[in-house]
Amino acid sequence: MVVGCNPLNDKYFIAVDWGTTHLRAYLCQSTAHGLLLIDQRVGPGVVKVACGFEQSLFACIAPWRAKYGVLPVYLTGQITSSIGWQETPYLACPLSLKQIIDASVSLTVQDHPLTFLAGTQCSLQNNLQDVMRGEELQIAGFLQQHQQYQQGRVLICLPGTHTKWVLLENGEIQCFKTAMTGELFDLLCHQSVLIQAANCDGEFDWSAFEQGCQLTLDSDSGNFVHGVFSVRTMQLSGALNSLQARAYLSGVLVGSDVRAARYAKEWQLNNTTQVVVVGTEQLRRCFTLALSRIGVTCQDYPIQEATLSGFNYLSQLLQQAVNATHPA
Amino acid sequence: MVVGCNPLNDKYFIAVDWGTTHLRAYLCQSTAHGLLLIDQRVGPGVVKVACGFEQSLFACIAPWRAKYGVLPVYLTGQITSSIGWQETPYLACPLSLKQIIDASVSLTVQDHPLTFLAGTQCSLQNNLQDVMRGEELQIAGFLQQHQQYQQGRVLICLPGTHTKWVLLENGEIQCFKTAMTGELFDLLCHQSVLIQAANCDGEFDWSAFEQGCQLTLDSDSGNFVHGVFSVRTMQLSGALNSLQARAYLSGVLVGSDVRAARYAKEWQLNNTTQVVVVGTEQLRRCFTLALSRIGVTCQDYPIQEATLSGFNYLSQLLQQAVNATHPA
Numbered sequence: 001m002v003v004g005c006n007p008l009n010d011k012y013f014i015a016v017d018w019g020t021t022h023l024r025a026y027l028c029q030s031t032a033h034g035l036l037l038i039d040q041r042v043g044p045g046v047v048k049v050a051c052g053f054e055q056s057l058f059a060c061i062a063p064w065r066a067k068y069g070v071l072p073v074y075l076t077g078q079i080t081s082s083i084g085w086q087e088t089p090y091l092a093c094p095l096s097l098k099q100i101i102d103a104s105v106s107l108t109v110q111d112h113p114l115t116f117l118a119g120t121q122c123s124l125q126n127n128l129q130d131v132m133r134g135e136e137l138q139i140a141g142f143l144q145q146h147q148q149y150q151q152g153r154v155l156i157c158l159p160g161t162h163t164k165w166v167l168l169e170n171g172e173i174q175c176f177k178t179a180m181t182g183e184l185f186d187l188l189c190h191q192s193v194l195i196q197a198a199n200c201d202g203e204f205d206w207s208a209f210e211q212g213c214q215l216t217l218d219s220d221s222g223n224f225v226h227g228v229f230s231v232r233t234m235q236l237s238g239a240l241n242s243l244q245a246r247a248y249l250s251g252v253l254v255g256s257d258v259r260a261a262r263y264a265k266e267w268q269l270n271n272t273t274q275v276v277v278v279g280t281e282q283l284r285r286c287f288t289l290a291l292s293r294i295g296v297t298c299q300d301y302p303i304q305e306a307t308l309s310g311f312n313y314l315s316q317l318l319q320q321a322v323n324a325t326h327p328a
Numbered sequence: 329m330v331v332g333c334n335p336l337n338d339k340y341f342i343a344v345d346w347g348t349t350h351l352r353a354y355l356c357q358s359t360a361h362g363l364l365l366i367d368q369r370v371g372p373g374v375v376k377v378a379c380g381f382e383q384s385l386f387a388c389i390a391p392w393r394a395k396y397g398v399l400p401v402y403l404t405g406q407i408t409s410s411i412g413w414q415e416t417p418y419l420a421c422p423l424s425l426k427q428i429i430d431a432s433v434s435l436t437v438q439d440h441p442l443t444f445l446a447g448t449q450c451s452l453q454n455n456l457q458d459v460m461r462g463e464e465l466q467i468a469g470f471l472q473q474h475q476q477y478q479q480g481r482v483l484i485c486l487p488g489t490h491t492k493w494v495l496l497e498n499g500e501i502q503c504f505k506t507a508m509t510g511e512l513f514d515l516l517c518h519q520s521v522l523i524q525a526a527n528c529d530g531e532f533d534w535s536a537f538e539q540g541c542q543l544t545l546d547s548d549s550g551n552f553v554h555g556v557f558s559v560r561t562m563q564l565s566g567a568l569n570s571l572q573a574r575a576y577l578s579g580v581l582v583g584s585d586v587r588a589a590r591y592a593k594e595w596q597l598n599n600t601t602q603v604v605v606v607g608t609e610q611l612r613r614c615f616t617l618a619l620s621r622i623g624v625t626c627q628d629y630p631i632q633e634a635t636l637s638g639f640n641y642l643s644q645l646l647q648q649a650v651n652a653t654h655p656a
Contacts (some may be wrong), residue, residue, distance in 0.1 A: 020521050047521060082564060083524065090564070121561075126543070126551075128558045129565055162521075162557070178557040180520070187515040192508070193348050193375060193490075196411065215454070223454075224552055225581075226588040229490070229506040230456045233449075236410060236418070237457055253553075260554040 012038075013072045014061055015311035017134060018079035020161050020183070021045035023056065026308060027064045027071075028315075035312040039064065046078040053085035054109060065112075074314055076117040077134035080105075086114075090121035090131055094172045097140035101317050115318065122175040125265040130178050135164045141310025142278055142301060143171055154274045155267055157291075158303070159254075159283040161186070165261050175266050179257040185250055194231040194249060196242055204282070206289075208244035212251025213290050217259050224256040250286060258290040271295045279303050340366075341400045342389055343639035345462060346407035348489050348511070349373035351384065355392045355399075356639060363640040367392065374406040381413035382437060393440075402642055404445040405462035408433075414444045418459055421450040422500045425468035429645050443646065450503040453593040458506050463492045469638025470606055470629060471499055482602045483595055485619075486631070487582075487611040489514070493589050503594050507585040510611075513578055522559040522577060524570055532610070534617075536572035540579025541618050545587050552584040578614060586618040599623045607631045 015026040023043035029036040043060040080088045103118035119133040150171040158164045161182040167174045234240040275298035284300040343354040351371035357364040371388040408416045431446035447461040478499040489510040495502045562568040603626035612628040
C-alpha cells in the first residue's frame with residue numbers, strides 16, 4: 001500500500017477526483033486537527049484527455065512533485081472505470097464504506113504509489129443496474145463530518161455531471177440512481193439549437209429557473225421530451241432572453257431529475273424523508289429549491305469538504321493497514 | 329415573386345430544405361406528369377454554417393447555376409428562423425397550407441429570386457407555444473399525394489432532428505408538438521459518456537431498440553432522466569455491445585417521444601386514432617414499432633417524396649400568382 005515514500009512526507013498525499021469532465025487534484029496534509037488543503041489544480045476529464053492518463057496526471061502534479069518528492073496519490077471517479085486508466089471492480093450493494101476502501105487497487109507509476117478506489121453497483125426495481133465511482137468516498141467523508149447521519153435512513157442527493165441519489169441505512173449504501181442532468185445541461189446549453197452562444201454571461205436568473213422547474217415538476221409523464229423545446233419557443237416569443245433561457249433550461253432538467261427521484265420505486269421521497277443535498281453552492285440551491293416545491297425540506301452541505309474528508313478517511317484507513325502489516 | 333428568370337427555365341427550380349443540421353438542395357423540373365428530381369446536393373445546416381448563408385447556398389448550387397443559369401430558389405426550414413438568413417413570420421394555427429405559402433418572403437440575391445416560406449405557431453394546453461418551419465410544406469406535399477387525408481382528423485408524426493407531431497383536421501393544421509428526439513440522440517451518441525466512439529459501424533439492432541423503447545414506453549414519469557444511464561450500465565454488465573447500445577439509446581428516446589405523444593393533452597392517441605408517420609425508412613420503422621407497442625396502427629410514407637411534392641405545390645401556387653398578376 002503506502003510504501004516507498006519519503007517518511008518525512010508520510011502525512012502529505014495527493015487526492016485526485018478524476019471524473020468524466022474534470023480532473024481535480026488536491027495536495028493535502030493530515031494533521032491532528034483534520035485535513036489541511038495546501039493547494040489544488042485542475043486538468044482534463046477522462047473523456048477529454050488527449051495525450052494519455054499518465055502524462056495528464058503527472059503534468060498536473062508536477063509542481064508538487066518538484067517540491068515534495070514522491071507522495072501517495074489516491075484516485076476516484078471515472079478514471080477507475082472501463083473508460084479510465086485502471087479499472088477497479090464494482091462491488092454490489094448493500095455495502096459499508098470501509099468495504100469499498102478495502103477493495104482499492106494499487107499501482108506504482110514513476111515511483112508514486114497510486115491507489116484507485118473501487119466502484120459500487122446496485123440492482124434497481126426495473127431489473128436494470130446502476131453504478132457509481134467516486135461518490136462513495138464523498139459520502140464516506142460526509143458521514144465522518146456529520147455522524148448524525150450514520151444512523152437511520154437518509155437519501156443523499158449529489159448533483160453534478162451525473163446526479164446520484166443514494167439511499168443510506170445505518171451508514172451503509174442500500175441502492176442509488178443516476179440522472180445525467182449535468183451532462184444534458186452541458187450538451188443542450190453549448191451544442192443544441194436551444195441556446196445561442198452569445199450574451200450568456202451574467203447573474204443566474206432564479207425566477208426563470210423556478211419557471212422551468214415547475215414545468216417538469218408538475219408535468220405528466222413525458223413533459224421533459226416534449227417540454228424542453230419551450231427553452232427555444234420562450235425566447236422566440238420574447239418571454240425569456242438567452243441568459244434567462246439558460247436558467248430556465250437548468251430548471252427544466254433539475255425539475256425532471258427531482259420528479260424522477262420523487263416517483264422512484266426504490267425509496268419514498270416525501271415530506272417525512274430525511275434528505276441531504278451535497279454539492280456546489282449553485283447546485284445545492286437548485287436542488288433545495290426544487291425539493292421545496294414538492295414539500296421536501298432538506299439539509300445541504302458543500303461537496304468539496306465532503307470530498308477532502310473522504311480522502312482523509314481513505315488515507316487514515318490505508319495508513320492503519322500499513323501500520324498493521326509493518327508494526328513499529 | 330418569380331421574375332427575372334430565363335423563360336426557358338420557368339419550369340426548373342431549386343428547392344432547399346435547410347434545417348438545423350443539414351442543407352438539402354434539390355434541382356427539380358415541373359412536368360405534366362408531376363415533379364422530376366434531376367439532381368440533389370447537400371451542405372451544412374444552419375448551426376453548422378461557417379462562412380455565411382449566401383456563400384454556403386451558392387457554393388452548393390454552383391454546378392446547377394453554371395448549367396441552367398438563373399433559377400428560382402425556394403427555401404424552408406430553420407434558415408427562415410431568427411437563427412437563419414431571412415426571418416419570416418410565424419402564422420398562428422389553425423391554418424390552411426395555402427395561407428402559409430401566401431405569406432412567403434422574397435429576396436433577390438445574385439439575380440436569383442429567393443422565396444423563404446413562413447413558419448407556424450400554436451398554443452399548447454400548458455400555455456406554452458410551439459413553432460414549426462418547413463414541416464408544413466412537407467405536410468402540404470403529403471396531402472397533395474394522399475388526398476384521402478384531407479378530410480377528418482389525422483395525427484401526422486414527422487420524426488427527425490426535431491420530431492413534430494401535427495394534428496390536422498380537414499387538411500388544416502390545428503396544433504403540433506415538438507420533441508428534440510433526433511438532436512438528443514445525436515448529442516448523446518457522439519458527445520456523452522454513454523457511447524464510446526469505436527466499433528459503431530454495423531447493422532441496426534432492432535431487438536436492442538425494442539428493449540430501450542419498452543423501458544420508456546412502460547415507465548412511470550421520469551424514466552427518461554433516470555433511465556437513460558442504463559445505456560452505459562448495460563454495456564458495463566456485458567448485456568449490450570456498443571453497437572447494440574446505440575440502438576438501445578435510440579429506443580429509449582423514441583419510446584419517450586411516443587409516450588409523451590400518447591399522453592399529450594392536445595389530442596387523443598389510441599387505437600382509434602388515424603396516425604401517419606412520414607420520415608426516412610429507418611425512422612418510420614422506429615416510430616411504427618413504438619406505436620404498435622401501445623396498440624396504435626399507423627400508415628407510413630417516405631419523407632423525401634412529401635418534401636418534393638410540397639415544393640412542387642409551392643412552385644405551382646407561386647406560378648399561378650405570377651400568371652394572375654401578369655396575364656398572357
